[in-house]
Amino acid sequence: MGYDGATELEDEAGTYLLEEVPDTGDIDDWDEYVLNNGFCGEDAREMLVNGEEVAPVHLEDVKPGDSGCLSTSLHLCSNPGYIWMNGELVADDDNGLTEPESAVDDTGGEGEGDLADAVETRVWYDENCDCELDREGADGGEIDVVLVLDRSGSMSGSMGAMMDAANGLIDELGSNANVGLVSYSTSASLDQELTGSHGDVQSAINGLSGGGQTHIVDGVETAQDELHNGSNARSGADKIMVVMSDGEHNQSGDPVVAADDAKSDGTELYTVGFGSADASTLQSMASNPWDVHYFDAADDDELIDAFSQIGQAIAGERVIFEGTLAELMGILETDLGIPLDGDRETEYNEVEAGAPAAGDGEGRACFEPGVTTCVSLEWELPVDVGNEVQTDSVAFDVGFYGEQCRHNDGAGSTAD
Structure with missing residues (x-):
């Protein structure tokens, strides 16, 4: 196809990488570099390639x-x-x-x-930047989604915005999606098992109240168990978890390990950092590419917008x-x-x-x-x-x- 140096991708026979930018020079892991430094820093900009310098597709x-x-x-x-x-x-x-x-x-x-x-x-x-068109919402592919929401004490003043954000995400989803709700503070609770009745999930969301510590690990593990072992979990459905936090995990376990275990079992994981959240941990928890699975929300409006974007991505x-x-x-x-x-x-x-x-x-x-x-x-x-x-x-x-x-x-x- 005009690319003599095309490289066949591992584990994808017949699929070849023709070219990619930026030229990252001595940086071995570009994803890790961007995770730590972002795209907008001066050093990163120096490595990015002006579009006019990229050869046409031949x-x-x-x-x-x-x-x-x-x-x-x-x-x-x-x-x-x-x-x-x-x-x-x-x-x-x-x-x-x-x-x-x-x-x-x-x-x-x-x-x-x-x-x-x-x-x-x-x-x-x-x-999700994977060069594959996802038509879940249009074609009706089954989706099981569990929201994992932070109801620790620091969320007390923002519970209303979180409820609006989570309800807005659910409004984006079609009838092909079963949705469940897990919330966490000092421990996690399954507030609504997976169901096709989205109104029941929204009612459970509206009944949450804030108080306690921040046990992200328990939230992730409870949601993962519901996605794969819940009474309404569907074996052929795509498994998606959306984790939101406004602080640092301060209970037992490692949230990144819990997230890695979930991803290894086939769960796609979105994370949302709100306010003073531990952004580094939430970025590491998110599925790859992390920069389309992690959202940073500085205020109530950005929280609602982040959940809306995730809902759009999940819906198709x-x-x-x-x-x-x-x-x-x-x-x-x-x-x-x-x-x-x-x-x-x-x-x-x-x-x-x-x-x-x-x-x-x-x-x-x-x-x-x-x-x-x-x-x-x-x-x-x-x-x-x-x-x-x-x-x-x-x-x-x-x-x-x-x-x-x-x-x-x-x-x-x-x-x-």
């Missing part, structure tokens, strides 16, 4: 059934901003005619290829565009490209009638700083494509443009 010798995926993580470091996705079809060439191809295609040369029209693409908000990922590579590049080349939405809970449509939607359209929200958002693009050459693409090659580029929200309405500074 596809050649593509066979029916071949596919690939490009995932980009977006990070704003200071102010809220609007973001657009743009791109360009760099080349779409026919590199000669084989005997089978000549029977169905008599064109040849630069710009005469058929591959861009044949390749199918999809772009979506990849909430939102598709931005589906169509051919030629159609996608035509849209990305228009003005600033596709206007992205910082809040996937809205009903904003990024693409309308085959063109980018108005950037200042109703429902579009800014992206907040300190929050990781991934946008993924996958491509596939359908198995029923004929010989007309046999010698064709295509190259395309993808980029992003941002403007701060302050003093702007999202319409964008389009070039005349």
Whole structure:
């Protein structure tokens, strides 16, 4: 496919890593580095690669059934901003005619290829940055979710915000989700076993009161037991735990060990740090990539927003565009490209009638700083494509443009 140095991934036969950025130099573990230093520090910025320096994606010798995926993580470091996705079809060439191809295609040369029209693409908000479209909410895949909420004494003044946040997350979920509730202070309690009656879980949440110490380990272990051994736990369901804390664990055991045990048993773990929470511990507890599974909430509004984003991720990922590579590049080349939405809970449509939607359209929200958002693009050459693409090659580029929200309405500074 034009990448002679492609490396086959361990435990994923037939899947190859073509290229990745940043070039981390002497840093052996980039995830660990970011965990400790973040993306916005001066040292980290020096290692990041300007998008203009990343080579376009080049596809050649593509066979029916071949596919690939490009995932980009977006990070704003200071102010809220609007973001657009743009791109360009760099080349779409026919590199000669084989005997089978000549029977169905008599064109040849630069710009005469058929591959861009044949390749199918999809772009979506990849909430867990894994380059796999999760359609749990749309397709009805079973999900078992247990919320693990902090009701220690330090939460007494913020119980209302926590209830609103947790109830908001549940509102995001569909009928395919069974939800349970565990709360903890000096010890943990199973306040609501897994159930498809979301109203029962919300009633249990609204009945919580604060007091006591902080036993995160007991909360995690109680939730894990309910996810896998509860009377309503479903063996075929995805297992998800959402742990929220506003302080440091001060009872027996190690929260990171408890979380690692849960993850080893197949549980996806989100964590939310509120107020003076032990951010380092909660980051280490979160599933990989940690920066899309850990949320930091400094106040009540950010707590509600964090739970809402987790709910959106669990409910299913939102598709931005589906169509051919030629159609996608035509849209990305228009003005600033596709206007992205910082809040996937809205009903904003990024693409309308085959063109980018108005950037200042109703429902579009800014992206907040300190929050990781991934946008993924996958491509596939359908198995029923004929010989007309046999010698064709295509190259395309993808980029992003941002403007701060302050003093702007999202319409964008389009070039005349």
